[in-house]
Amino acid sequence: MDNKEVRSHQQRHWFSLRIATLFIIGSSLVLATALVFFPSAGVPKAHAATWTQIWSDEFNGAAGTGVDTSNWIYDTGQGIFGTGEIETMTNSTANVYQDGNGHLVITALRDANGNWTSGRLETQRSDFGAPAGGEFAMEASIQQPNLSGAAAAGYWPAFWSLGTPYRVDHNWPADGEIDMMEDVNGLSSVFGTLHCGVDPGGPCNETTGIGSGQRACAGCQTGFHTYRVEVDRSVSPEQIRWYLDGVNYFTVNANQVDPTTWANAVDHSFFILFDLAMGGGFPGAFGGGPTAATQSGGSMIIDDVRVYTANGNVTPTPTPTSTTGGSGFAQGVNSLSGNQGQFWFQPNGWTAGYVILHYTIAGQAQQNVNMSYNSGASQWQYTVGGLSPGQTTTYSFTYQQNGLQYDTGQYTFSYAAAQSLPGTWSQCAAENGTCSFTGTMTVAFGANGKFTYQTLTNGTACTDGVFGDPNNGTVKACYLESVPPATNVWSQCAAENGTCSFTGTMTVAFGANGKFTYQTLTNGTACTDGVFGDPNVGTVKACYLIAPPANTATWTSCAAENGTCSFAGTHEVAYGANGQFFYQSLTNGTACSNGVFGDTNNGTVKSCYYQ
Numbered sequence: 001m002d003n004k005e006v007r008s009h010q011q012r013h014w015f016s017l018r019i020a021t022l023f024i025i026g027s028s029l030v031l032a033t034a035l036v037f038f039p040s041a042g043v044p045k046a047h048a049a050t051w052t053q054i055w056s057d058e059f060n061g062a063a064g065t066g067v068d069t070s071n072w073i074y075d076t077g078q079g080i081f082g083t084g085e086i087e088t089m090t091n092s093t094a095n096v097y098q099d100g101n102g103h104l105v106i107t108a109l110r111d112a113n114g115n116w117t118s119g120r121l122e123t124q125r126s127d128f129g130a131p132a133g134g135e136f137a138m139e140a141s142i143q144q145p146n147l148s149g150a151a152a153a154g155y156w157p158a159f160w161s162l163g164t165p166y167r168v169d170h171n172w173p174a175d176g177e178i179d180m181m182e183d184v185n186g187l188s189s190v191f192g193t194l195h196c197g198v199d200p201g202g203p204c205n206e207t208t209g210i211g212s213g214q215r216a217c218a219g220c221q222t223g224f225h226t227y228r229v230e231v232d233r234s235v236s237p238e239q240i241r242w243y244l245d246g247v248n249y250f251t252v253n254a255n256q257v258d259p260t261t262w263a264n265a266v267d268h269s270f271f272i273l274f275d276l277a278m279g280g281g282f283p284g285a286f287g288g289g290p291t292a293a294t295q296s297g298g299s300m301i302i303d304d305v306r307v308y309t310a311n312g313n314v315t316p317t318p319t320p321t322s323t324t325g326g327s328g329f330a331q332g333v334n335s336l337s338g339n340q341g342q343f344w345f346q347p348n349g350w351t352a353g354y355v356i357l358h359y360t361i362a363g364q365a366q367q368n369v370n371m372s373y374n375s376g377a378s379q380w381q382y383t384v385g386g387l388s389p390g391q392t393t394t395y396s397f398t399y400q401q402n403g404l405q406y407d408t409g410q411y412t413f414s415y416a417a418a419q420s421l422p423g424t425w426s427q428c429a430a431e432n433g434t435c436s437f438t439g440t441m442t443v444a445f446g447a448n449g450k451f452t453y454q455t456l457t458n459g460t461a462c463t464d465g466v467f468g469d470p471n472n473g474t475v476k477a478c479y480l481e482s483v484p485p486a487t488n489v490w491s492q493c494a495a496e497n498g499t500c501s502f503t504g505t506m507t508v509a510f511g512a513n514g515k516f517t518y519q520t521l522t523n524g525t526a527c528t529d530g531v532f533g534d535p536n537v538g539t540v541k542a543c544y545l546i547a548p549p550a551n552t553a554t555w556t557s558c559a560a561e562n563g564t565c566s567f568a569g570t571h572e573v574a575y576g577a578n579g580q581f582f583y584q585s586l587t588n589g590t591a592c593s594n595g596v597f598g599d600t601n602n603g604t605v606k607s608c609y610y611q
Contacts, residue, residue, distance in 0.1 A: 051137065051308040055125060058304045063100025066093050067121060075120040075275070085156065085280035086290075087116040095119040103301050106276045108145075108155065110296040120275035126164040128307045129269030130233045132354040132400065133370030138272055139228040140305040144183055144221045145276070145298035152186025154289025156277040157300040159227055161270040173199055173206050176265030178240060181227035183217070184283040190217040190227065192242035192250045196257060196265035203257040204265075210257075212242060212250035224303050231266060234311070234370065238266065272307075276300045311370045330596075331397065332586040333413040333570070334474075339387045341413065342474060345371060345380040345397050353400030355380040362392045374472070383475050411587050413570050428480045429462040435478040442516045442535060444479045446470040493545045494527040500543040509544040511535040558608050559592035565608040573597075577606045 057071050067074075074096070078088035087108060090096070096119035099105050108118040130136040138161060145155050163176035177195035193211035197204035204210050217225065228243040237254035254262045276299075283289050328348040333341045345355045355371040361384075371380040380399075387393070397408045428435035428443070435443055436459045443454050445467035452470045460466055462478035470476070493500035493508070500508055501524045508525055509516045510532035517535045525531055527543035535541070558565035558573075565573060566589045573586050575597040590596055592608035 051310045053306055053308050055128065056304060056306040057104075058102060059098050059104040059302065060102050061098035061100075063098065064093055065098050066091065066096060067098070067104065069124075071124055072121045073124055075122060075273075081277075083277065083280040083282070084284065085277040087118040087278040089120040089275070090117050091119075092117070096121065099301075103303055104274070105299050105301050106157075106274060107297060107299040108276050108278050110290075110294075116278045116290065116296075118276045118278060120273065120277075122162075122273045123271045126167060126271040127269045128161070128271065129164075130231045131309065131311075131370060132267075133234055133311070133356045133368070135230055135232045135234055135310040137228055137230045137308040137310075138178075138180055138270070138305075139226060139308070140180070140274075141224045141226050141303035142181060143224045143301040143303075144188070144217075145186065145300055146221045147295055147298045148186040148188070148221065150291065150293035151295035152289075152298065153287065153291050153294045154279045154283050155186060155294070155298050156182070156184050156280060156283050158182045158273070158275050158277065159302075159305075161229075161272050163265060164269040164271060167271070173197060173204065173209070174261075174264050176268070176270070177209075178229055178231070178270065179209075179211075180229045180242070182282070183220070185286050185289060186221065187214070187286065188217050188219075188221050189214045190220065190244055190249075191215070192229070194240055194252050194265070197261045203261045210252050215244070215249055217244060224301075233267070238262065240266065272305065274300070274302060274305075311372065328401075329399070329408075330590075331408070331411065332584065332590070333393075333395075334584050340383050340385045340475060341387050341393070342381055342383045343371070343395060343413075345399065346378060347399075347401070350401060352380060355400075356398040357382050357395060358398065359384060359393055359395035361387070381474075413587065427477050429478040431462055431476045431478075433462050433478075435460050435462050435480065437480060440515060440535065441480055442511070442518070443467075445476060447474045447476045491545055492542050494543040496527055496541045496543075498527050498543075500525050500527050500545065502545060508532075510541055512539045512541045515539075556610055558610050560608075561592055561606045563592050563608075565590050565592045565610060567610055571610040574609045575606055577604045 057068070059067075061068065074089075074091035076089050076091055079086070094107070094109060095117050096104070096106055106119040106121075108116055110116050128136060128138065140159050142157075142159060144157050145152065147155060158179065159181040160177065160179040162172075166172060166175040169175065173195035174197065177193075179191065179193040179195075182191045182193070183189050191212060191214060193209040195204060195206060195209040196202075197206060199206040219225070226243075226245050228246075230239075230241045230243070232239045232241065239254070240252045241248050242250040254266070278290050278294075328350060330346045330348065331344065333343050343357050343359065345352070345357075352373075355373075356368060357371050358366060358368050360366040367384075369382055371382045373379075374381050384393070391414065393413045394410055395413065396410045399406055399408070428437065438458055440457045443456050443460055445452055445454070445462060447470075452467045454460070454467055456466075460478070462476075493502065503523055508519050508521050510519070510527060511517060513536055515536040517532045519525070519532055521531075525543070527541075558567065568588060570587045573584050573590060575584075575592060584590070584597060590608070592606075
């Protein structure tokens, strides 16, 4: 990258701000208002979300070393940034260094001839952004230069970001600039600003931008404070929020400008910059500098910088390319235990940029959520709780294919209690909970027809660590079989010490009174402790076979393996053979294949049934 290109033509907002500031100075009342910061009660706190840290630098290098150049680019040169600043930016450790105590230090120095040097950095990475329907945050803990009065004249510390397209087209301010923290002249303040649109003027009032104005920042020169910006594409209209130490002090909404200006400035990724400038339009608007009285050696000290993302929970503002249509996908809903439904969307031979689920449970408001991609299942998935048997949910999807956004038609789904466990079982714990019982019991762990079994004593944690993961990416639960196997699901094939006769490979249960062990066996078995172990000492036990779904009365055979199971509406579909079945709740037919259901019984010819 040619560093001289960065902000080379930007006449940023400080010149216009100088005029605005002179007006403010002319009115003590307005100035006093501008300097009022947070009220003592009712202040908006940090937005609630489940954040995932995707990048950070803790600056843990040895004392006197430069930055890690796999993370950072030095911007060097003098008079090239278009802001009127006078320093020369260098890559010298006199100006930019790690202090050995977990800090990055950027120091402005004046030589004997009155020439200033300092430092400016930008991240190598330029992919920090909010997924459609999600959020991202840029945050740093910083101590501003500990100078004030005449000694601070001309100092201009900044923690800010530029839209990634700027690295290619240098189109400022259209590509977007978000300033997380700026201050000048040791004012112990913070300014937050969005730059967008065209320069000069335009929808964002450039070169001033859309800004918070001066906000008091007590102690920001003598200690570390956390500056954070959240770009939220999970709300409508989308938002950018500025925080100081977790308190939201300024917000810009997408509807403050036209959709194209917002999309060009915000709906893409960013890269982060730190710099400590000397002089320029912004310090000039607040008294000028540097002067002969300005003290050399002032430093901006950064403790850490971090980037986070989070999924959204409301439909994002649609992009201008949204089109109804699209093609080549499958979708459905799996009825899970615990009154949950797992909605899924599966592209056929292409990759979706994002998928948003819109669903409405009967009698409730519509919800709009960003789905998560499950690479193991090659599906976008989202699990909804609080469903009731027979309750109807309408839903649709918005997805990105080849850079274009599409909306699907509307589907319906009726929750049916999952028929995934044979026999009569009772849930004893949700995943990561505790399944409590006394004595020795067989515990099933899983969901959606995919279960593992353990015979355990006096309770158990309901976790992958105990049972393994029978169904990656789904919410699972633990179950106890509290009564003998139910009729029409299991059939007794032998009393204890007898012979359970069958052909082929079958799952056989052995036990009594809710305590069973299971074996998958071929062509019959002795029904004895020697084969199965003793799941219930001192009781008379028996052996049971699980039959395939009855193809009369409640189940209808609809396809052989690799065929198509055709039906209208939403139905429970069973797939398997010889007593080993997986179940899914699907809409308007399905391929009858391992790719949809998983392989319940490797090496056997399976079939699909629905009811």
